[in-house]
Amino acid sequence: MxxxxxxxxxxxxxxxxxxxxxxxxxxxxxxxxxxxxxxxxxxxxxxxxxxxxxxxxxxxxxxxxxxxxxxxxxxxxxxxxxxxxxxDGQSGLLRAALPSGLARETVAAILADLHQHHPSVELELEELSTTDQLARLASHDLEVGLIHHPCDVAGLELGPVLRCELGVLLPRASLLAARDEVPLASLTGLGLVLFPRADAPAVYDDLLTTCARNGYTPDSLRHGQGDSFVHGLILSVNAVAFSPPDRGTAAGSPSSEVVWRPLAGAPLAWRYSVAWPHGRKDTAIHAFADAVPRALWNTAAVSTDPPPRPLHLRPASEYWL
Known part of the structure; x- marks a missing residue:
């Protein structure tokens, strides 16, 4: 009945x-x-x-x-x-991810934007590498994420590609810290602290290739991501790291032993875009896809990067240890 x-x-x-x-x-x-x-x-x-x-x-x-x-x-x-x-994606659980290294202000702005415009969406937010995000988007264990380019975007729809220029983190006592801008070639002889290659292989290779083309071959490579750990390596193993300016703000305070300086010519940048499975048009996914660029624009000094350059997978790095 x-x-x-x-x-x-x-x-x-x-x-x-x-x-x-x-x-x-x-x-x-x-x-x-x-x-x-x-x-x-x-x-x-x-x-x-x-x-x-x-x-x-x-x-x-x-x-x-x-x-x-x-x-x-x-x-x-x-x-x-x-x-x-x-x-329709207007309420319920939205499984989303962000990469590590975003400024806390950016993460807070994303959450505030979603709460303001879509309070009924229950957000399950994780910090995942681009590699993990791509795997979980493909297996439908993730509905939307913010990924680094270049990477394999087959089967995905993308939001606008945004560029965030990278500078270099140096010991305050370094002679290079006295410069307003630091050429990549002037880092010769110094090691580099970089994220693990497995997190985003094409991004890793692309960054080292750009360094090599601009005259910098790291003396050694060490891997780390947390600010405290990376700063500790910079101060103890004759190394530098690349970072967006928002992460260098606190490090550039007079009391810090690590400072951030822009790179001459801005040769390095993170390139981001929101990605979700092709054909999905849920309201919640598009709300996340709108909120993330707004937050990056307001907190992370990004600019629009025209495609297809950041979406192209280059060959493996021209640099090897």
Whole structure:
């Protein structure tokens, strides 16, 4: 038995006190309506109406059930509306990811934007490398993420590609720290602290290739990501690291032993875009895809980078240890 349908018929008859008017209100013929009421009474074991040739009177039992019936219909409508919102991506759980290294202000701005414009979206946000994001997007364990270019974007739709120029983190005591800009070639003889290659192989190779083409071949390569760990390596192993300016702000304070300086000619940059599986048009995904660029524009000094350059997978790095 279609319980919701039968209850809807019961409420209509109870309110109209007339099978003909109730049938017209429901857009159905009177005989099927009468049959539905008879079946509902049999299923419930309760007589709902007293019928005569002239009128329909709701019984005491029917009157007691009427408010419950109305509440059930209200809940069923809320249930269906919620299902529609979930289907359209307007509410429910959105599984999203960001790469490591974003400024805390950027992450906070993304969350604030989503909460303001789409408060019904429950966001499950993770910090994942580009490699992990691509794998989980392909397996449908992730719905949207912010990835680094270049990488393999087959099967994905992309938001605008944004460029964030990189500078160099140096010991304050270094002679290079006295310069307003640091040429890449002047880093010769220094080691480099870089993220693990497995996190974004094409980005890793592209960065080392650009360094080599601009006259810098690192004396050694060490891997690390956390600010404290990276700063410790810079101060102890004769190495430098590349970083966006927002991460260099705190490091550039007078009390810090590590400072950030721009690179001459801005040869290095992170290139980001939001990515999601091709064909997905959920409202929540597009809300995330809108919020992330806004946050990067407002907090991370990004610029628009015209395609297709950041989307092209170059050969492996021209530099080897």
């Amino acid at each position: 279609d319980l919701i349908g039968h209850v809807r018929c019961f409420v209509a008859v109870a309110e109209e006190r007339h099978f003909g008017r109730a049938a017209a209100r429901l857009g159905m013929a009177q005989p099927p309506l009468s049959q539905r009421m008879q079946r509902l009474e049999r299923e419930l074991g309760v007589r709902l109406f007293d019928r005569s040739s002239r009128q329909v009177t709701i019984t005491r039992s029917g009157a007691l059930l009427l408010e419950e019936a109305r509440a059930l219909l209200d809940r069923s409508e809320e249930f269906l509306a919620c299902a529609t919102r979930i289907k």
